[in-house]
Amino acid sequence: MEQGQHVVDPGMLSPRAVSLRQHWDVVPGTVLTAIGERTGRIHSVAPAETGYSSHIAATLDTERGRVFVKGMRTGDGLARTQQTEAEVNPHVTPIGPRLLWRVVTDGWDVLGFAYEHGRIADFGQSSDDLPLVVATMIELARLAAPGLELPSAEDRWAGYLERRADAALLHGDRLLHTDWHHTNLLVTPANRMHVVDWALATRGAAWIDPACWVVWLVYAGHSAQEAERWAAKVPAWTAAPEGAIAVFASVLARYWQDIAVNHPNTMTYRLRDAAAAWAAHRHARA
Ligand SMILES: Nc1ncnc2c1ncn2[C@@H]1O[C@H](COP(=O)(O)OP(=O)(O)OP(=O)(O)O)[C@@H](O)[C@H]1O
Ligand SMILES: [Mg+2]
Structure with missing residues (x-):
C-alpha cells in the first residue's frame, strides 16, 4: 500500500454502516402518546427497509389505518428537513403522499404520512x-x-x-x-x-x-x-x-x-x- 493512501475499514463500506436509523424503542412514551392521539391504538410497527437519514422510519398499523412515520430528534443538524417536508407537502400532493399530522414534542419531530401501497x-x-x-x-x-x-x-x-x-x-x-x-x-x-x-x-x-x-x-x-x-x-x-x-x-x-x-x-x-x-x-x- 502506498504511503498516505486513505484506508477504509471494509466493514464501513456498507451503506447501512452510515445509516442514522434507530430502533423504534428509542421513541419516548410521551411521543408515542401524542402519536396515538392521532392514530388510535398502534397495532404493529414495521421499520422501513430503505433509506438512511431519518432516526425512525416505519409503517404503523393502527386503529385508524396504516400510516408511514418519519421522525428526527429535534437537536440533530438534519432536523430542519422535517420542516421542509411539512412545508412543501400541500404543494406536492398527490404526487407526494399527504402529510396527515405532525408531532413535535419531547425532543422529537415526527411526521405521519398517508401510506402509499407500491x-x-x-x-x-x-x-x-x-x-x-x-x-x-x-x-x-x-x-x-x-x-x-x-x-x-x-x-x-x-x-x-x-x-x-x-x-x-x-x-x-x-x-x-x-x-x-x-x-x-x-x-x-x-x-x-x-x-x-x-x-x-x-x-x-x-x-x-x-x-x-x-x-x-x-x-x-x-x-x-x-x-x-x-x-x-x-x-x-x-x-x-x-x-x-x-x-x-x-x-x-x-x-x-x-x-x-x-x-x-x-x-x-x-x-x-x-x-x-x-x-x-x-x-x-x-
Ligand atoms: N408514504 C409512504 N408510504 C409507503 N412507503 C413509504 C412512504 N414514504 C416513504 N416510504 C418508504 O420508506 C423509505 C424511507 O423513507 P424516506 O426515503 O422518506 O426516508 P429516509 O430514510 O429519511 O430518507 P433517505 O432516503 O434520505 O435516507 C422509502 O425509500 C420508501 O420506500
Ligand atoms: Mg429516501
Whole structure:
C-alpha cells in the first residue's frame, strides 16, 4: 500500500454502516402518546427497509389505518428537513403522499404520512418505470415554490461551482425534489408513481430535477449518453440555458465526490463514479 493512501475499514463500506436509523424503542412514551392521539391504538410497527437519514422510519398499523412515520430528534443538524417536508407537502400532493399530522414534542419531530401501497421503482435499462419517471417530472415541473422557505439551487450548490458567476444559471422558481434515488419513487399496482422524501426540496430551474436523475441512471447501469436521452424527454431539460447542464454536471461530480469522502461506502463510491462519468461525457461533447 502506498504511503498516505486513505484506508477504509471494509466493514464501513456498507451503506447501512452510515445509516442514522434507530430502533423504534428509542421513541419516548410521551411521543408515542401524542402519536396515538392521532392514530388510535398502534397495532404493529414495521421499520422501513430503505433509506438512511431519518432516526425512525416505519409503517404503523393502527386503529385508524396504516400510516408511514418519519421522525428526527429535534437537536440533530438534519432536523430542519422535517420542516421542509411539512412545508412543501400541500404543494406536492398527490404526487407526494399527504402529510396527515405532525408531532413535535419531547425532543422529537415526527411526521405521519398517508401510506402509499407500491413497489420501489426500477431504473434499469429495460425498466418500464422510466417513462413513468419522465411523466412525473413533467408534472412536477409545473409546480412553483411561491413563498416557501426553501434553499435556492444557487445557494445550495454554491460551494461546488467553479465560477461564482455561474450560480445564475441554476436560478428558477420551480419546486424541485432533487433526490432521485430510486427508493424515493413508489409505483402503485395501478402504475401510478408517488414521490416520497422531500427532505432536500429546493427552489430552482426545472431542468435541475432531470439533471439530478442522470446520475442515478448512470449508477443504475445506463451509459451517460443513454441517461441523458431519458432526461431529455423532460421538456425542461431542452429549455436549459446554453452551458447550464455542463456546469451542473461538474457541480454534481464535485458534490458526489464530497459525499463519498465524508460517507465512504460502496454506494457513495459508485455515485461519485457515475457523476464523474456523466461530467466527463458532457464536457467531451461541449
Ligand atoms: N408514504 C409512504 N408510504 C409507503 N412507503 C413509504 C412512504 N414514504 C416513504 N416510504 C418508504 O420508506 C423509505 C424511507 O423513507 P424516506 O426515503 O422518506 O426516508 P429516509 O430514510 O429519511 O430518507 P433517505 O432516503 O434520505 O435516507 C422509502 O425509500 C420508501 O420506500
Ligand atoms: Mg429516501
